[in-house]
Amino acid sequence: xxxxxxxxxxxxxxxxxxxxxxxxxxxxxxxxxGEIVVLVGPSGCGKTTTxxxxxxxxxxxxGRICVDGADxxxxxxxxxxxxxxxVIQQGGLFPHMSVATNVGMVPKMLGWSRRRIDERVDELxxxxxxxxxxxxxxxxxxxSGGQQQRVGVARALAADPPVMLMDxxxxxxxxxxxxxxxxxxxxxQEKLQKTIVFVTHDFDEAIKMGTRIAVLGERSRIRQFDTPxxxxxxxxxxxxxxxxxAGAALKQLNLRRVDAVEWNEAELMHRDESPTAVLRRLxxxxxxxxxxxxxERRPLRWVGPRDLEPGQTSLDGVGIPVAVVxxxxxxxxxxxxxxxxxxxxxxxxxxxxxxxxVLDIESLMRAIRDMREVERDRDRGMAEAPPRLPRQSDxxxxxxxxxxxxxx
Amino acid sequence: MTFLQFLESRRDLVLAQTLEHAIIVLMxxxxxxxxxxxxxxxxxxxxxxxxxxxxxxxxxLTIPSFALLGLMIAPLGLGYLPALVALSLYALLPIIRNTVxxxxxxxxxxxxxxxxxxxxxxxxxVTVELPLAWPVILxxxxxxxxxxxxxxAIAAYVGGPGLGNQIFSGLANLGGVNSxxxxxxxxxGVVVLALAIDxxxxxxxxxxxxxxxxxxxASGRRGPLRPARTPAAVSLTATGAxx
Amino acid sequence: xxxxxxxAGTATPSRWPGLLRRHSAMPLVIAAALLGxxxxxxxxxxxxxxxxxxxxxxxxxxxxxxxxxxxxxxxVVVVLAVGAGILLTRPALRWLAPGATAxxxxxxxxxxxxxxxxxxIWLGIGFTTALIGLIAYAVLPVLQNTIVGINQVxxxxxQAGKGIGMSPxxxxVRVELPLALPVIMxxxxxxLVLAVGVATLxxxxxxxxLGELIVTGIKLQRASVLVTGAVLTAALALALDWLxxxxxxxxxxxxxx
Numbered sequence: 001x002x003x004x005x006x007x008x009x010x011x012x013x014x015x016x017x018x019x020x021x022x023x024x025x026x027x028x029x030x031x032x033x034g035e036i037v038v039l040v041g042p043s044g045c046g047k048t049t050t051x052x053x054x055x056x057x058x059x060x061x062x063g064r065i066c067v068d069g070a071d072x073x074x075x076x077x078x079x080x081x082x083x084x085x086x087v088i089q090q091g092g093l094f095p096h097m098s099v100a101t102n103v104g105m106v107p108k109m110l111g112w113s114r115r116r117i118d119e120r121v122d123e124l125x126x127x128x129x130x131x132x133x134x135x136x137x138x139x140x141x142x143x144s145g146g147q148q149q150r151v152g153v154a155r156a157l158a159a160d161p162p163v164m165l166m167d168x169x170x171x172x173x174x175x176x177x178x179x180x181x182x183x184x185x186x187x188x189q190e191k192l193q194k195t196i197v198f199v200t201h202d203f204d205e206a207i208k209m210g211t212r213i214a215v216l217g218e219r220s221r222i223r224q225f226d227t228p229x230x231x232x233x234x235x236x237x238x239x240x241x242x243x244x245x246a247g248a249a250l251k252q253l254n255l256r257r258v259d260a261v262e263w264n265e266a267e268l269m270h271r272d273e274s275p276t277a278v279l280r281r282l283x284x285x286x287x288x289x290x291x292x293x294x295x296e297r298r299p300l301r302w303v304g305p306r307d308l309e310p311g312q313t314s315l316d317g318v319g320i321p322v323a324v325v326x327x328x329x330x331x332x333x334x335x336x337x338x339x340x341x342x343x344x345x346x347x348x349x350x351x352x353x354x355x356x357x358v359l360d361i362e363s364l365m366r367a368i369r370d371m372r373e374v375e376r377d378r379d380r381g382m383a384e385a386p387p388r389l390p391r392q393s394d395x396x397x398x399x400x401x402x403x404x405x406x407x408x
Numbered sequence: 409m410t411f412l413q414f415l416e417s418r419r420d421l422v423l424a425q426t427l428e429h430a431i432i433v434l435m436x437x438x439x440x441x442x443x444x445x446x447x448x449x450x451x452x453x454x455x456x457x458x459x460x461x462x463x464x465x466x467x468x469l470t471i472p473s474f475a476l477l478g479l480m481i482a483p484l485g486l487g488y489l490p491a492l493v494a495l496s497l498y499a500l501l502p503i504i505r506n507t508v509x510x511x512x513x514x515x516x517x518x519x520x521x522x523x524x525x526x527x528x529x530x531x532x533x534v535t536v537e538l539p540l541a542w543p544v545i546l547x548x549x550x551x552x553x554x555x556x557x558x559x560x561a562i563a564a565y566v567g568g569p570g571l572g573n574q575i576f577s578g579l580a581n582l583g584g585v586n587s588x589x590x591x592x593x594x595x596x597g598v599v600v601l602a603l604a605i606d607x608x609x610x611x612x613x614x615x616x617x618x619x620x621x622x623x624x625x626a627s628g629r630r631g632p633l634r635p636a637r638t639p640a641a642v643s644l645t646a647t648g649a650x651x
Numbered sequence: 652x653x654x655x656x657x658x659a660g661t662a663t664p665s666r667w668p669g670l671l672r673r674h675s676a677m678p679l680v681i682a683a684a685l686l687g688x689x690x691x692x693x694x695x696x697x698x699x700x701x702x703x704x705x706x707x708x709x710x711x712x713x714x715x716x717x718x719x720x721x722x723x724x725x726x727v728v729v730v731l732a733v734g735a736g737i738l739l740t741r742p743a744l745r746w747l748a749p750g751a752t753a754x755x756x757x758x759x760x761x762x763x764x765x766x767x768x769x770x771x772i773w774l775g776i777g778f779t780t781a782l783i784g785l786i787a788y789a790v791l792p793v794l795q796n797t798i799v800g801i802n803q804v805x806x807x808x809x810q811a812g813k814g815i816g817m818s819p820x821x822x823x824v825r826v827e828l829p830l831a832l833p834v835i836m837x838x839x840x841x842x843l844v845l846a847v848g849v850a851t852l853x854x855x856x857x858x859x860x861l862g863e864l865i866v867t868g869i870k871l872q873r874a875s876v877l878v879t880g881a882v883l884t885a886a887l888a889l890a891l892d893w894l895x896x897x898x899x900x901x902x903x904x905x906x907x908x
Contacts, residue, residue: 082816092811096904471885472848478881561762595765602760
């Protein structure tokens with residue numbers, strides 16, 4: 001065991017009275033400081049039970065769990081949980097308390113002063129992107145699902161716990177919101193460096209969020225515990241392969257972020273320039289289009305030679321709207337944006353929406369080719385390649401989980 | 409005289425009173441069902457109308473039974489009639505409310521579909537909506553029945569029929585030889601009758617549940633909606649009615 | 652985030668206008684009924700018997716007796732039943748709850764008058780007997796609504812409370828009870844109304860109360876006494892229920908529909 005181990009589970013089991021098979025059987029794993037470990041598996045596999053034993057919402061029947069070097073069973077459960085952040089689906093906000101009361105709950109229990117709590121609440125609301133003046137006194141039902149989820153994260157962070165447990169935190173939101181929440185959370189985590197145990201049944205989410213992923217089978221048996229890259233490249237067995245599902249290469253687009261590939265530069269022109277100037281610039285540079293920007297350098301539209309009619313005097317409304325992505329977005333997001341805009345390039349923008357560069361379809365193709373090669377090497381190297389497609393005739397649980405993954 | 413000996417000696421009387429008790433309860437509930445479902449059907453599409461209907465029914469239910477019986481005697485005199493009217497009035501609220509809840513709880517696509525295939529409003533109501541709302545309405549009827557069985561015991565004081573007469577006769581000669589036996593036979597009789605009628609209504613529910621035949625026999629054993637002596641009934645006078 | 656900006660959110664609007672609208676009709680109805688009865692009794696010539704019942708001293712005494720019975724019952728019942736309901740929803744005792752509920756169901760099928768008469772035979776007639784009968788009768792809805800009210804609180808909220816480190820007592824006081832309050836209050840209102848109703852029957856075991864007017868009216872065939880008793884009892888029940896509704900609306904936690 002090294003110094004940077006934050007959480008360790010040793011031969012942990014959970015048996016419920018009156019049930020023959022244990023819900024969790026003999027699970028051991030170590031989780032390092034600052035990493036996000038995702039527990040992923042089909043519903044009913046015991047992943048939530050495993051997680052809840054860490055903060056003793058569920059008492060383990062046997063085995064040992066240590067958090068930050070201390071055996072959790074030696075601590076008072078309530079005290080323990082005040083030092084571990086806990087986020088559940090839809091935030092689990094108390095509907096009869098304001099946003100501020102919800103977020104300030106743990107500090108209050110820890111006996112902080114009124115003023116310190118107020119300051120902390122405002123700081124946290126800022127952190128999760130909610131303007132305190134506007135949201136402090138709202139009730140949970142006056143918030144959208146995504147906002148509730150943000151408040152849930154803020155509440156878990158209130159006492160600055162080193163460890164956070166997250167139980168399908170973004171599960172109840174629509175795909176778009178979920179994506180945004182995931183990105184926001186990753187950005188937050190870069191700053192905070194918490195140790196996080198994250199439970200989900202969504203493999204794509206696991207790949208996106210996880211520093212390491214534990215694929216769990218029945219009774220929480222660990223089938224594979226690895227980085228997302230290695231999991232996609234080398235599934236340990238057939239079941240894991242099936243769980244990953246089809247299109248492993250495409251899924252790898254989720255692993256690579258926009259800032260990890262090369263960007264190109266576009267020909268920028270201010271929106272107030274004349275069409276003649278645009279034509280001249282296109283001629284000089286040989287580019288297929290210029291990118292119009294406003295005075296803040298925020299990208300507006302692609303304007304090509306064919307978008308301009310003779311005698312046109314202004315660039316207003318000319319050309320096709322741009323698709324934008326942030327550097328932290330995945331290549332998958334970038335591809336989605338391109339497909340959505342019907343344009344072979346996405347403009348990379350910073351937090352304020354200002355132009356940073358252009359990611360075009362060629363760079364994306366290059367990235368996919370690289371990953372393909374890695375995969376092909378692996379296939380050649382292995383005697384028996386895992387099946388690429390799930391076989392429907394196999395155990396219903398596995399095919400069901402694959403279906404849910406694909407139908408997302 | 410032990411309780412059983414007493415029961416043996418008065419068997420015919422007790423049986424007759426039990427029957428009378430059952431009859432007046434069933435008559436009141438039947439009356440309340442006709443009126444209550446009618447009011448429910450007439451008001452469930454209009455927010456204001458159904459609020460007024462349930463508010464009035466709730467107010468009636470709030471009036472102590474003995475007081476309501478007293479108010480009935482003034483115009484109707486002593487006897488069977490005031491008891492019947494008072495019991496029917498009491499039984500109204502759960503039936504009206506459950507009719508409204510049952511009818512408004514139906515997936516709106518269904519009556520629309522009925523209209524879509526050319527059913528008239530009335531026909532859609534009778535063949536689609538009411539059958540679907542029936543389990544909920546029946547739950548209301550069961551709640552009403554339970555209440556009415558107990559209140560009917562008091563009606564004996566104003567000349568009503570039934571087991572209440574045993575109780576009041578026991579009360580009349582407190583300390584007398586058979587006062588305990590009389591009070592006991594009246595009270596226990598009412599409880600037994602309440603449970604028996606409720607059982608019959610539960611059975612009726614199982615037999616008349618919509619789509620019953622389409623399901624397996626196994627699901628029949630589970631019975632219909634729980635008799636709503638759970639919160640719906642408990643909060644009878646208190647919750648929904650006063651909004 | 653601007654898109655979801657709801658009605659400026661910061662201050663919750665005063666709840667008074669809505670409350671007044673919802674709760675204004677009943678006092679008027681009660682006042683009208685009382686006034687109508689008063690005018691009717693005033694206008695008719697009362698004989699000796701009627702005068703013995705229908706005078707301020709007697710009426711106030713009966714009203715006081717009625718209120719005493721109701722008030723003591725309600726206080727005892729709230730303490731007993733809410734306490735027991737809380738205990739029966741704690742993990743250690745939860746297994747007892749179905750039994751308690753079943754008992755409550757049978758209890759509710761018991762006729763109040765039968766219960767009072769049986770208690771009188773057992774304990775003799777008097778205030779205490781009436782009180783015990785009332786309590787036994789009114790305890791059930793509060794007990795049941797407390798259990799149901801606490802159990803209907805979203806389990807994930809209880810888990811969330813525990814999860815962020817609330818002690819079991821804090822979860823109870825800060826999460827479970829506030830969220831169960833509307834249902835518990837509904838049970839208390841029901842108990843209040845039941846208590847007023849059963850207290851009417853206390854007249855049968857010589858404890859007085861407004862039921863005495865009804866009994867006298869029926870026995871001696873005096874419609875004025877009968878109707879006065881019935882109207883007063885009904886008005887009292889409606890007024891207390893109205894008050895209960897008002898209080899329960901005022902106590903309803905924000906953010907709970």
